[in-house]
Each structure stands twice: as C-alpha cells, then as structure tokens.
Amino acid sequence: MILRLILGDQLNPLHSWFREVREDVVYALFESGEELRYAPHHRQKMLAFLHGIQQFAHHLRQSGHRVEYWTLDDPRQQGSLRANLEALKHELSSGTDLEIEYQEPDEYRVDQALQGIGTCVPSEHFLTERGTLATHFAGKKTYLMESFYRAMRVRHGVLLDASGQPEGGTWNFDSDNRASWDPKQHVPAEWRAHHDVREIDARLDRHEIPRWGDALADDFPWPCDRSESLALLNHFIQFGLPLFGRYQDALAEGQDFLFHSRISFALNTKMLHPREVIEAAETAWRHDPETYPLPAVEGFIRQILGWREYVRGIYWAQMPEYAELNYFNHQRPLPDWMYTGKTQMRCMQVAVGQSLRAAYAHHIQRLMVVGNFALLAGFDPRELDAWYLGIYIDALEWVEMPNTRGMSQYADGGIVGTNPYVSSGAYIHKQGNHCANCAYSVTEKVGARACPFNALYWHFYARNRPLLERNPRVGMVYRTWDKMKPDHREALLEHAEFNLLNINKL
Ligand code: FAD
Ligand code: SF4
DSSP: OEEEEOOTTOOOTTSGGGGSOOTTEEEEEEOOHHHHHSSOEEHHHHHHHHHHHHHHHHHHHHTTOEEEEEOTTOTTOOSSHHHHHHHHHHHHOTTSOOEEEEEOOSSHHHHHHHTTSSEEEOOSOOSSOTTHHHHHTTTOSSOOHHHHHHHHHHHHTOSBOTTSOBGGGOSOOGGGSOOOOOTTSOOOOOOOOOOOOHHHHHHHHHTTOOEESOOOSSSOOSOOSHHHHHHHHHHIIIIIHHHHTTTTTOBOTTOSSTTOOOOHHHHHTTSSOHHHHHHHHHHHHHHOTTTSOHHHHHHHHIIIIIIIHHHHHHHHHHTTGGGGOOTTOOOBOOOGGGTTOOOSOHHHHHHHHHHHHHSOOOHHIIIIIIIHHHHHHTBOHHHHHHHHHHHOTTOOHHHHHIIIIIIITOTTSSSSOSSOOOOOHHHHHHHBSSGGGOSSBTTOOSSTTBOHHHHHHHHHHHHTHHHHTTOTTTHHHHHHHHHSOHHHHHHHHHHHHHHHHTGGGO
16 A cells, blocks of 8 residues: 655646556645744735645545545644654554655755655656756856756757757847836736635634735635646736736836736646746747747746756755855844835835735845845845745745845855845836835935935945955946945945834834
C-alpha cells in the first residue's frame, strides 16, 4: 500500500500520480494548524489555499481515487504535516506494509520537516531542477538573470526562429515596455470566480488562526481549481497580453490589476503549468502578431521562463543562509501604516491599501513603491519578508524571499540584482498618476510638503556609501551627490532624518 501526501501548493491534477486509479494508493491532504500558524497570512490567502485543497480533494474523489482529507476539525488532527502523516500511516497500516511518497516540496522549511519520512518524487512543475541554476553559474560571482534566461529560451525552444536565433532579432524587448500610465486607456474587465468560503472562514475562527488583511467584500475572486485557472489564463491572453508589455511598469489610480495576468496563485499552487502558459502566449503571437506584439509576448514569457525559474534556483542555491542576509544591516521596524494603509503618501496608501484589500499588488507596486520606500527607510528585511510573505495571495517563501531580500532590498549584497532598486519620487511620478492626488509635492526636496522619497533617496546613498561606492552601476549617483552644494546636502540629510524620526506620521 502507498500513502501519498499532497501539499497545499501541489494541486496539479495532471501529475503522473493521477494517471491511473489504484486501490492500493491513498492520497492525503491536510489542513495543518502548524502550516497556517508559522507566519500570519492574509485572510484571503488562507481561504484561497484551503478552498483549493478542498476542491482538489473533491476532484480526486470524483475521479475515483481514495482520499483522506483532514480539515482542522478532524478529531485525528495532530497539527503538523509530518505528525498527521504518521498518524494516518499508523491508522492505515495495521498489518500491511505501507510506503509513504511525497512530491518535492518548494519550501525549504517543509523539505526539512519531511526528510526521511518516505520517497520524494518530482513535482513535475518547473522547467528546471532545483540545482540547475547553481550549475549554470558554477564558478561565477554574480548570477545574471539575462544569461540564464537566454539559455532557457534555447533549451526550451521558446521564441526562436528557424535558425535558432531570437525572434525579432533581440532577446529582450524591455526598452519597448516601459510606458507610463495613460488614464484614458481602457482596462479590460476583471475575470472573477465565485466561491462560497464562509464555512472555511468559520473553521479558521473556531481554531483561532491568526490572520490579517481585509475580509472578503462579497465573492471570492481567485481561481481555485484547474478549469478556473485555465479560464483566467484565457481571459488574460485575450484581453491583457496585447498591452501587457506597454503598461507593465505603469502605476495607476483606481486600477488594481491593469494588464497583469493575476495567474501567480494558479501557477504557484501548480493548477497551471508554466509550459502551457508560455505556449499560450507564444501561440497567440505566432497566429496574430498584430494583436499580440512581440515585445509584450517576450516580456511576459521572460517573467515566467526567466524570472520565476531564476528566483527558485537562487532560493535552492542559497538556503538556509539566504534567510539571514542583511547587507545594509537595516533594523527599522515597519511603521503602523504598513498594516493599515493609513499614510499620506498616496503611492504607498494605494499600494498597501490595495494589498490589504485584495491580497494583490502588481510587480512594480511591490518593487518600486513598497520595496523602494522600505529600502530607502531601512526597514528590517526580516520583518519586511514576513510582511510580503503574509500579505500576497501568491506568496510562498521560495519565490517571495529572493524577490524581497534579493531583488527588492539588496539584502543579499547583489546576488540577485546588480544594484539596489531605489528611486526618488520622480520615477513614481513618471510611471503614473498618484502624485497628482498626494498630500506631498513630488518636485519639492525638503520642507513639510516635500515628497519623502526625495530626501530619503539621498540619505540611503549617503549612509551606505562604503558599501555601494565601488559598484560601477552606482558611481554616477555619488558624482551627482558630490557636486551638490554642501548646505543642500545637509538640508537633504536633515530632512530625511526628520522623516525617519516621524515615520509613523508620514
Ligand atoms: P504578471 O505581471 O502578469 O507576470 C506573470 C507571471 O510571471 C507571474 O504570475 C509570476 O508567476 C511571474 N513573475 C513575474 N515576475 C516575477 C518575479 N520577479 N519572480 C518570480 N516570478 C515572477 N511573485 C510570487 O509569485 N510570489 C511572491 O511571493 C512574490 N513576492 C514578490 C515580492 C517582491 C518584493 C517583488 C518585487 C516581487 C514579488 N513577486 C512574487 C513577483 C511578482 O511581483 C509577482 O509574481 C506578480 O506581481 C504576480 O502578479 P501577476 O500574476 O499578475 O504577474
Ligand atoms: Fe508618492 Fe511622493 Fe508621489 Fe506622493 S509625491 S505619490 S509620496 S512619489
């Protein structure tokens, strides 16, 4: 007899496990108090995961498989995944030999917890092995995403012409993909699923599982099974992909999703396979290149074939040490408004407020609004990591941590990014229309109305000069700083200090 564990982020009905129905195989799915409590998560994130598990258990039963699905209420509950699995093994195995199998976990913590319990099999989800990235960069000091991405394009034959060269004559169309927001632009209607998750919510209440973020307004918008995930993907390809590239970096008032796909939850729970997503985008372009411009398609594919596989490789190459990195030794606790959205900085108010309301912010909000401010202000990366891991619907440590510590906070000292992603208010102003609705003035550098990003930008570079000055991508910033009049430099630093002292009131 075989007992197979399915984790909450392994809801893939196409896994080879399910090709045949076997009487001697039992599938186990658990709601685990330990998993739900190890970090405080957004309400909607918990509901999405638990509803996804419930739907998957139902799907397997309908398909004829033997399933053990333990909710938090199950009297046999032991709390942790491992203890539940051992208890179930004991229950099923009386007198029979019983093997345990589990799919390769993506989280280091879960991987450790399950060591030695049974046979680990591939999850059949990613386009690389855990160790591929480390092998690709063996002997190199830096891990350049672009070089990895090009190798992935060749290896998987994606967007290549007949001679194996990149379609369109270049590997990367990023320079075509940076338009600022045009408020007259029509944004497609959102795709939404409808689920009743009140029973799960009540169960979480009964078990006093700590959670944060806004409760659901009415229905539940995330896809919770494969057919809904495919519907969301199709909706994106039809309505979002054509303008994905152009507005990929845009910031807009009143628009939560713009032309972003929102498929990260479906991908990270394995309801969608990255290969089918990439194929859907490439096929759309090959059939109708006028509707689907190559820069949009290449930009989208790069996020999945490049960035997503790359950050996973970084995670497995660097864990567990990665979780301790704090290059700038930043220690500042997060201000209260990171948990309420009540700040006068309009860009932060929108990004944090939307994250609390919808458990979602798009990439440029995560990187160049919230992450940017966090790095300028010197937030403690451990607390910031917990914030990102908790708040976003798609947040799993393997993808959240390299993005937060690495790309966003440069806390890894440059493993992921060649230089810190920071900007003054000017970048945020250029990319969208938040500044027009802000209590602060983006053009002022010091004084009560000055945009806080402006002085903090210089404070960040000044205080971290010994760590950054020799970085060739940063040198220009110090040349500009050195050319400023000393009293202007002094005023900027003083104003930044004042803001940091009063950070809860910004
Ligand atoms: P789209 O903009 O439509 O992009 C398509 C897909 O590309 C995404 O669904 C995602 O699977 C992939 N992708 C895009 N950028 C990245 C990236 N940098 N790393 C990995 N995959 C990427 N993504 C997560 O899935 N989980 C996280 O916990 C997470 N935390 C982040 C934290 C920070 C500080 C930053 C800067 C980025 C983070 N990202 C994370 C990456 C990215 O912001 C999200 O994948 C994206 O916003 C999800 O929305 P979408 O599906 O609409 O993406
Ligand atoms: Fe953000 Fe500054 Fe613009 Fe206000 S003025 S929205 S704080 S960038």
